[in-house]
Amino acid sequence: MRPIKIMKDRKNKINLPNLLTLIRIFLLPAFVLCFYLPWRFTHFLAAFIFFIVAITDWFDGYLARSLKQITKFGAFLDPVADKLVVAVALVLLVGQFGSVWITLPAAVIVGREIVVSALREWMAEIGKRTSVAVGFVAKIKTFMQMLALVCLLMYQPAGSRYWFAAGVILLYAAVFLTLWSMYMYLKTAWPDLTMAKEKE
Numbered sequence: 715m716r717p718i719k720i721m722k723d724r725k726n727k728i729n730l731p732n733l734l735t736l737i738r739i740f741l742l743p744a745f746v747l748c749f750y751l752p753w754r755f756t757h758f759l760a761a762f763i764f765f766i767v768a769i770t771d772w773f774d775g776y777l778a779r780s781l782k783q784i785t786k787f788g789a790f791l792d793p794v795a796d797k798l799v800v801a802v803a804l805v806l807l808v809g810q811f812g813s814v815w816i817t818l819p820a821a822v823i824v825g826r827e828i829v830v831s832a833l834r835e836w837m838a839e840i841g842k843r844t845s846v847a848v849g850f851v852a853k854i855k856t857f858m859q860m861l862a863l864v865c866l867l868m869y870q871p872a873g874s875r876y877w878f879a880a881g882v883i884l885l886y887a888a889v890f891l892t893l894w895s896m897y898m899y900l901k902t903a904w905p906d907l908t909m910a911k912e913k914e
Contacts, residue, residue, distance in 0.1 A: 731778035732788045738767045738774075738795045742802055749806050749867070761867035767799050768860040796856070797827050803863045815882060816866075819889045823859065826892045830899055837903055851898065855891035858884050 728736070741763055748760040774792065778784045804820040865881030900907075 729778075729783040729785065729788075730781070731774040731783055732785065732791065734770050734774035734777070735788060735791050735795050738770050738799060739791075741767055742798065746802065746806065754870070757867060757870050761864050764799070764803060764860075764867055765864050768864070771796060771799075771856075771860075793831075797831075800827075800859065800863070803867065807863070807866050811866075816885075819885050822889050823892055826896045830896055833899055833903055837906065840906060851891055852895040855888055855895055858891060859888040862888055 745760055745763045745767070748756045748763060750756075771792075774788075778788055801824060804823060808817050808820050862881050862884035865877050865884060869875070869877035869881060
């Protein structure tokens with residue numbers, strides 16, 4: 715029994731995919747700092763850091779699957795890092811633009827994350843966590859959301875408005891997919907949600 719326990723412990727140590735996830739979190743202060751620095755090129759630098767973070771999000775998941783290094787720690791930390799990165803970027807952009815056209819989709823995206831996270835936690839408590847696993851629509855939503863945020867971060871008032879226009883269009887497309895994926899999650903979990911009181 716001792717060797718099995720050692721192997722299990724090794725699998726849960728910090729591996730390359732988990733290290734990349736931690737790097738994403740540690741890059742957040744640099745991202746925020748670059749966003750607020752008064753120099754002209756810092757918006758591009760902030761957008762570049764966010765782009766690296768977004769690419770790393772895909773890369774650490776790919777490595778975890780291909781290297782068979784999926785751990786409980788990584789399964790917990792990866793979605794936390796995703797939500798932190800997106801939430802921080804949205805807060806910065808809402809503060810920068812101060813517009814309902816940015817604030818409204820930002821509120822929808824953050825609200826959806828809260829609802830789906832609570833739903834997954836509840837489904838996990840009843841042993842049906844896999845019923846609300848991340849689907850294809852949610853992955854496309856994440857891609858469009860990240861691309862929209864990169865475009866909006868690239869925009870500067872004195873520069874081209876194409877970045878802003880592209881970012882807003884992509885952001886609203888991401889909001890549509892956000893609501894659609896939330897509907898699919900709720901539809902899947904609805905039988906368990908409506909039967910909860912009867913079982914009690």
